[in-house]
Amino acid sequence: MSRAEAGTVPVVRPLSSALWSLGLFRSELTIVFRRWRTVALLAVLAGVPLLVGIAVKIETRNGGSAGRGGGGGDGAGPAFISQVSNNGLFLSFASLAATLPVFLPMAVGVIAGDSVAGEANSGTLRYLLVAPAGRTRLLLAKFTAVAAFCAVATLVVAGAALAVGAALFPLGDVTLLSGTTISFSDGLVRALMIAALVAASLVGVAAIGLFISTLTNSGIGAMAATVGLVITVQIVDTIPQLHVVQPYLFPHYWLSFADVLRAPVYWDDIVKNLGLQALYAAVFGSAAWARFTSRDISA
């Protein structure tokens, strides 16, 4: 195939070709984050810590302590709320615990569900494929962008909570769930670890959403299906009679991130959670790939 290449295609290839492929990943990030919808989702997520912070502030105005949970409980979400009035840093833990079950996976479901189906619906998918983006490469770029959204969404919640917590409450040394006290800076590091774990917890949802997204040409349908599935699975996870399947449900170990706030850190459930997310990413990622690479693009 030496003929006909006369100047039509740039001959420079070897080293830079890998770098050029990154153009699509960058472009994909632009597509996700320059939409008003994404900005609105992030704004809603940032609003959660604000609401929680203000509510706690009002409730504790008379010097009382918010919440009845009393500082503990394995993975009981609002547990951290009682600590917020003593230490603003706990607002990030409380906010992440509050958004992880519903708001965060919903936001990820919207972005992931729309990622392929939305482009199929608007017809832009066919132009990307004849560019040619390459189906595997495009899917990888999509998955990377959704994963980036998981991280950004989590950081927005944690960051907003930190800002609100610092503004409304005192900051100081952190008393862990196990009773030991660590410095504020150590507490910040743990907060960052928790944010990373929460972001990683969303990878399973991202993979499921991407897979559903490859099944249909309706972006709205894929979003609704993904979010519906997230809610259904969470309900199943609370029904005691179904305890056999529960360890295999993607949200089952979500609140294990609280174990970071123990000294020493209790890793068992955290590792199980990460393993489970990796499993979901592998299974549904492969399913999405199998579907997308063999599918007729007829929209």
Add this chain to the structure above:
Amino acid sequence: MEEPSAGTGTGRPGTAADAEAVIETRGLTKQYRGTLAVDGLDLTVPRGSVFGFLGPNGSGKTTTIRMLMGLIEPTAGTAAVLGRPMPRAGRTVLPKVGALIEGPALYGFLSGRDNLVRYDSADPTADPRTRTARVGDALDRVGLAAAAGKKARAYSLGMKQRLGLASALLQPRELLVLDEPTNGLDPQGMREIRSLIRELAADGTTVFLSSHLLDEIEQVCSHVAVMARGRLITQGTVAELAAGTRGRLAVTTPDPADAVRILKEHGVTDLIVLDDKVTGELPPDPPDAPDPSDPSDPSAPSEAAAPAGPLDLADLNAALVAAGVRVRGFGVERASLEDAFVALTGEGFDVAG
């Protein structure tokens, strides 16, 4: 390189047979739940041609284009684009192909320019260092430079169409596949796009132009293929196809009955009288010695038409006048592709059922 690369592959081949094929399909078939959208298509698009792909809506044009571009898998048969098998060699073939498929599709929340940047970065062979310049050139080429910063959502259909065309022109292409490129454009825009297509073709780019507008194909194309109900009805040069259907003789006269008699005597067939207008099929041009439609009538007075020579229209008119037929108008109505299409399909140019 076992491909037979006959000819150097440049210029405008009037002879389709020996030119290198840019698109070649063999028995290409696509079946959707029992219905055949495309049925055994054997298409050959010679390099350097402006190839019109003609057919009514629903005749399988877009399905064919989708198969050629690797978007859908054929049920049977093969397709080769630029000499390589198509769904498989997409990575090497498609960067050299610019395509506009079934109307433009844009990101409404991005500006026109950013839309092109997006599509260009999807192409792994596109050099990011020249991206800005190439995007600017493409916008200039379709006359969108002034509106490049506007959000694509605010574009009119014509502007979207131009932007879609610009995305096909981001790189020098060997083949342009344009599916109804003038859809939604005003007459001025249509003229501009057609002259752009001619310009690109003059640079040596093969253009595969699908359309349901017969006059568009007639104006810009050197070759044409006609589809109907998923089947290829004919393909060849536009001249060949138009020659296949000859023009009809049309005589306007207050004496139609006499005119019919005289015309019949001179071998004009399929005579139809409509008020004061008589139309008919002229006898075949190469004068076969025995006229097939007029088995040598001995009583024919044929004083005007020379018996062996080709039928001269002037003589025919003289014969009419000599016979006392008053002629108001006389001439041949030009055969158009539409006539050819109707003759080929035996049906109107309607949406296929």
